[in-house]
Amino acid sequence: MAKPKKTPRPKAQTPKGFRDYFGAEVSQRAEMLQKIAGVYHRYGFDALESSGVETVEALGKFLPDVDRPNEGVFAWQEDADADKPGDWLALRYDLTAPLARVYAQHQNDLPKPYRRYAMGPVWRNEKPGPGRFRQFYQCDADTVGASSVAADAEICAMLCDCLEAVGIERGDYVVRLNNRKVLNGIMEVAGLLDPTTPEKFAHERGIVLRAIDKIDRLGPSGVSQLLEDGRTDESGDFTAGAGLSREQANKVMSFIAATTNVLNDMQEDHPQEDQWPDFLRLATEHPEEFKTRMLDYLEGIVAGSKLGVEGVGELRQIANLLQAQDYGPDRIRIDPSVVRGLGYYTGPVYEAELTFEIQDEKGRTRNFGSVAGGGRYDDLVKRFTGQEVPATGVSIGVDRLLAALHAKGRLGTTDVGPVVVTVMDRDRMADYQAMVAELRQAGIRAEVYLGNPKNFGNQLKYADTRNSPVAVIEGGDEHEKGVVQIKDLILGAEIAKSATLEEWKDRPSQFEVPRADLVAKVREILAQHGLEK
Numbered sequence: 001m002a003k004p005k006k007t008p009r010p011k012a013q014t015p016k017g018f019r020d021y022f023g024a025e026v027s028q029r030a031e032m033l034q035k036i037a038g039v040y041h042r043y044g045f046d047a048l049e050s051s052g053v054e055t056v057e058a059l060g061k062f063l064p065d066v067d068r069p070n071e072g073v074f075a076w077q078e079d080a081d082a083d084k085p086g087d088w089l090a091l092r093y094d095l096t097a098p099l100a101r102v103y104a105q106h107q108n109d110l111p112k113p114y115r116r117y118a119m120g121p122v123w124r125n126e127k128p129g130p131g132r133f134r135q136f137y138q139c140d141a142d143t144v145g146a147s148s149v150a151a152d153a154e155i156c157a158m159l160c161d162c163l164e165a166v167g168i169e170r171g172d173y174v175v176r177l178n179n180r181k182v183l184n185g186i187m188e189v190a191g192l193l194d195p196t197t198p199e200k201f202a203h204e205r206g207i208v209l210r211a212i213d214k215i216d217r218l219g220p221s222g223v224s225q226l227l228e229d230g231r232t233d234e235s236g237d238f239t240a241g242a243g244l245s246r247e248q249a250n251k252v253m254s255f256i257a258a259t260t261n262v263l264n265d266m267q268e269d270h271p272q273e274d275q276w277p278d279f280l281r282l283a284t285e286h287p288e289e290f291k292t293r294m295l296d297y298l299e300g301i302v303a304g305s306k307l308g309v310e311g312v313g314e315l316r317q318i319a320n321l322l323q324a325q326d327y328g329p330d331r332i333r334i335d336p337s338v339v340r341g342l343g344y345y346t347g348p349v350y351e352a353e354l355t356f357e358i359q360d361e362k363g364r365t366r367n368f369g370s371v372a373g374g375g376r377y378d379d380l381v382k383r384f385t386g387q388e389v390p391a392t393g394v395s396i397g398v399d400r401l402l403a404a405l406h407a408k409g410r411l412g413t414t415d416v417g418p419v420v421v422t423v424m425d426r427d428r429m430a431d432y433q434a435m436v437a438e439l440r441q442a443g444i445r446a447e448v449y450l451g452n453p454k455n456f457g458n459q460l461k462y463a464d465t466r467n468s469p470v471a472v473i474e475g476g477d478e479h480e481k482g483v484v485q486i487k488d489l490i491l492g493a494e495i496a497k498s499a500t501l502e503e504w505k506d507r508p509s510q511f512e513v514p515r516a517d518l519v520a521k522v523r524e525i526l527a528q529h530g531l532e533k
Contacts, residue, residue: 017128018135024415028402033119033139035165036396040117040141043158048116050098056088058101060383074125091123095140096380096393103144103391104384113145119398133399140374142393144381149314152348152376152392153321159352159372159394160331166401167410168354173371176335177350179315180375182298183209183255183339185308190244190251195307207242208252213339215256216367227252254301258336262293284330291319294334314348340375349375350394358407368404372396416531417466419446419522423453424475431479435472435518442519444526463489469531470522474515484518486511488525 014020021029037047056075073093078086092098095118103114119139128134141158143151156175163173187193192201192208211218211226218226225231227249230241244252254261266282266289283290295316302308315334322332332350340349352372374394381389405411421435432448439446449459463471473485492509513521526532 015134017126017133019133025402027415028411029137029398032166032398032402033137036139036162036398037117037119039158039162039165043115043141043154043161045115045117045141048099048102048118049120050092050095050102050118052092052120053089054092054098054101056090058384059090059093059097060380072125074123093124094122095120095138095395096142096377099140099142099144099393100380100384100391103381103389107385113143113151115141115143117141137398139396139398140393142391144391145389146392147378147390149317149348150321151390152314152350153318155374155392155394156318156332156350157322157325157327159350159396160327162396163352163371163401167405167408168401170331172356172408173331173352173354175332175350175352176338177315177318177332177348178334178336178338179311179348180340180345181307181311181314181347182302182336183212183311185302185305185311186252186255188305188308189302190248192244192248204242204244207240208244209339211242212252212256212337215337220253220257223256224249224253251301255298255336258294258297258301259333262290262297266290266293283333284328287323287328287330290329291323291334295319298334298336311347318348340373344377344380345375346378347376348392349373352396354404356408358404368407370397371400371404415467417445417463417468419444419470419472420459420463420466420468421446421448421472422456422459422463422474423449424456424473425479426453428479431474435474435484438519439522442523444519444522464493469529470525472518472522478512482515483512484515486513486518486521486525490529 041047056073059073073090075088075090077088080086099116099118103110117140120137121135122138123135125134126132141155143155156177159175160173164170184193187201187205187208188195192205194200208227211223214226215223218231222231226239226241227244228241228246229243230239232238263282266286270282270286295312298315299309299312302312319334322328338349338351340351350373351370353370354368356368358368372394374392376390376392378388378390381391402411419436419439421432421439423429423432429448436446436448449462451458451462453459460471469488469490471487471489473487474483478484488509488511495509511521523532
């Protein structure tokens with residue numbers, strides 16, 4: 001008789017596109033979220049925790065570059081009942097679509113405007129890549145029910161405060177601001193948008209928007225090719241263009257090159273500053289002039305488009321509001337190259353970009369890039385209510401921010417572990433538990449070694465793997481004398497690295513203190529290493 005086949009063991013591996021997070025990573029993220037939440041709360045926003053699952057119908061067709069609502073999301077159908085097929089459900093792909101549903105469902109009970117922030121994981125059923133995962137954290141703040149662009153200005157200022165609160169210094173970031181109305185205005189001027197038949201030339205406009213979004217990577221020449229006949233890259237692959245005439249392409253390019261053209265004009269009027277090392281130094285040193293020139297330039301190139309002129313007017317209001325709060329071009333600047341990919345943006349759009357350089361995994365130098373973005377989306381809630389509800393908000397990529405702080409060396413690579421109380425006599429476990437209880441009550445992270453205590457060396461190895469700063473030792477002799485040994489593991493590791501003990505002879509790494517002084521001595525050692533909170 002044949003033996004039954006054994007059930008194969010499951011593979012111990014994370015699903016493709018997902019990853020596990022350990023110790024320091026989890027702690028650092030939690031600390032960052034707490035700091036950002038503090039800024040949001042200070043601005044008067046209330047916390048909201050919505051369901052991680054939404055109906056596909058509620059999520060809508062707002063995923064980037066897809067045509068079907070269940071494309072790009074993790075979706076499944078509930079079991080059907082006797083009357084109707086089951087609903088299609090999906091894991092949320094962002095925190096904005098659930099907000100629209102929440103507001104429409106509870107609008108009679110919510111203040112107007114409604115200001116909320118939300119933090120949590122979202123899921124994208126997209127092809128994973130280096131640094132691109134199917135589950136990641138977002139950290140959003142939105143104002144629903146405020147049509148004034150003062151709400152957009154506030155979001156931009158709050159975004160600056162969030163970046164600085166987590167450790168991104170001024171000069172290492174810029175919030176770039178644009179307006180989709182201005183973009184549509186230049187489309188209208190270029191003959192690509194007729195307000196009476198907006199569906200006409202929609203395909204060409206999509207190509208133009210994607211081309212503008214690639215200006216940093218392709219430069220003016222590459223974008224110009226995509227606006228006209230198309231572009232062949234270094235590998236020989238051809239990308240079809242929008243088919244614009246040279247005159248149409250030049251109008252779009254004059255829009256993209258607004259910052260360069262304005263600063264070049266400013267430089268002519270400031271010849272004594274013709275060697276400015278930073279491309280934007282003139283803008284930061286002459287903020288009022290830069291703002292006025294930029295807005296006048298944009299107003300000139302969208303002249304003839306009512307929507308475009310309206311968009312420039314909104315940018316002018318936002319710039320004035322921000323300047324009154326001391327948020328100048330060094331932190332927030334108007335940049336016509338900002339497009340934002342999602343289709344639901346209807347007005348001002350903004351993107352936070354980190355400006356410092358890092359080394360990628362292949363050793364190449366590159367700018368870190370975008371870590372947050374958002375804008376005004378006045379049509380999203382309308383899907384539920386039938387009435388237009390103004391809304392604006394921002395989403396911060398927490399994992400990207402953590403990676404940026406690591407790249408700048410502003411986050412430690414490891415988390416400080418607990419004080420470890422070693423076990424010299426397993427029959428005296430109650431004494432050791434009493435020690436950790438005292439340490440914990442004093443606010444000090446501590447644990448008793450709960451492995452096999454037979455080999456004391458293994459206990460110290462365990463403390464090393466836990467990145468413990470201090471080990472507490474109390475054997476039979478110490479217990480009889482009423483003392484404990486306290487070992488400074490951080491100093492001990494430094495001494496072990498030294499070729500000679502001479503420089504450390506005045507700094508012992510182990511102390512014998514009365515049992516009653518346990519907490520005080522541990523706290524003293526932690527303070528010496530800057531670990532006492």
